[in-house]
Amino acid sequence: MRKLTELEKKNIKLLTKNQVSVTLIEPTKTGLKKSIMDATGSVRSFLKEKSIHDYDLQKQGPNYKVLIPAVIHTGFQTISSKASLYRPLTKNGDPRIWFYSLTKIADPNDIMAITYSDDAFHVFNLTKLNIEELINTSIQNPFQDLIKKINTTENEVAYELLAMLKKIASAGPIRSMVDADTSVGRTLETALGIEINSSKKPDYKGIEIKSFRNSRTNRKNLFAQVPNWKLSKLKSSAEILDTFGYKREEDFRLYCTVSAITRNSQGLNLRIDNDIKQLIENSDKPEVGDFVIWNLDKLHNRLKEKHKETFWVEAESIRINNSEHFQYKLVEHTRKPITSQFDLLINQGIITLDHLIKRNSKGKVVEKGPLFKIKPKGIELLFPPSESYSLI
The missing domain is CATH 2.40.330.10 (DNA-binding pseudobarrel domain)
Structure with a gap:
């Protein structure tokens, strides 16, 4: 198309x-x-x-x-x-x-x-x-x-969560729990009384909460999903790292974004094969070629599972006494992702993939992804409805 x-x-x-x-x-x-x-x-x-x-x-x-x-x-x-x-x-x-x-x-x-x-x-x-x-x-x-x-109407749980967020926002900036990129989400979930865990299920009574600093250029996390290793040429994150990684300070790492519309500096790109319903990551190295595969049905199911209903919470980052604080200001409320458009948005370069793999000085390989992310303007193309609520 x-x-x-x-x-x-x-x-x-x-x-x-x-x-x-x-x-x-x-x-x-x-x-x-x-x-x-x-x-x-x-x-x-x-x-x-x-x-x-x-x-x-x-x-x-x-x-x-x-x-x-x-x-x-x-x-x-x-x-x-x-x-x-x-x-x-x-x-x-x-x-x-x-x-x-x-x-x-x-x-x-x-x-x-x-x-x-x-x-x-x-x-x-x-x-x-x-x-x-x-x-x-x-x-x-x-x-x-x-x-x-x-068109359908909002439900009671959404308004319940919105009221809680407005109460948190009205109390003013909240000090960050940790000094990390993920602190904006961890801080809000703690304020809501949500236990921090690695569960793939939505955060609050079926609603996923995604918090982010209010830079309009930031891509937003959709979900993490490893490839189908059985179908892939490379069988682990460690093999991907060994093939495409680079030395950075004390770590050997592969931190990069992969898109369907262009190759990155590592020579990697994505493509969809609709006939076999697969998302394929490819290298321009002839000896490597296609090296990992995701089943599109699996990705669609992860999207539906994670984002049946989502609050995207925007926060302003403020420095107070040399510590980062968050003023939560705006919510974008989405429902029922249109999985048939997930593939289209990958092909258009609006949904991309991030590798976050590193081997530390002790030789341990850590993988934070692969993370599927969406550009800010892509939210309304994928998630209906899109309603915005001011928290302050």
Whole structure:
């Protein structure tokens, strides 16, 4: 898929803010002419996750074609349609999808959004529609009705936690517990009475709490997840360190960010293979090549497990008597990550991976990651809804 325009990104942010889970598809000139589109990995994942359709269980040939009702949104009107999902007898049965009447709203390489509600697909053109205008206009329209129907309300636990955070913030700056990058989170969790532990479960009654200093350039931690060592060429963090590490002071370490859109100084990058549902880390060293693998289903499950509901708490760092203090000021509240967009955001370089591996002077290898992180502007692309609350 091509790089998204600013308008397309803005449209996705508005959809995710309103809890509309979508998958994206880019029809080609040939596809529009022949009324056929590849059901890409992200589309297949979306359909399977929503229990709409599983191509893995579908047999090849026209006798096994599946038709599902669809609504194509043109703005203030709709077109009644159907979606055709099938696997042809030719070309290894590669999954296909088509929406009748799609050519009435789509030009080649437009980005189409697909969602599902009331037993029907809903399709709209992100390249051409003004989503903000359709949602906010005083003129009632089918698209606005769809958004309102999908949208959900806040729950009691969120307001309970918000009240606790406001009480903490009203007491003024809190002295940092430790002198470390992680102190902003540890200090807040202690103030909330949450025990510091290594559990992968959310922090407070199902809500994950992520605290950060208020630098707008800071990427935010999503979760840590080791590769599938059985499928990987390199079988441990120690092997990764030995292959790509460097000497720094008394430690031998590999501290670096890895992205899908460029190679870093160590020659590393990421790529997604949707056909086998894997995230692969690659080296430009010919003798190494692809060296570690993550199963995308595993990453999706970690994201859903960790961030079913999240409070992203922004803090101002203040020096008082030569000690760091935190004034917690703002909360961004997100729910229900859209896992089908996780892959897209990796491909766009918005979600990246950090290696934090070192071997100390005693020869012990310590791994703090690998950490999957997201750029600040990517939050609204991945987590619906995005509501902000002032704490002071």
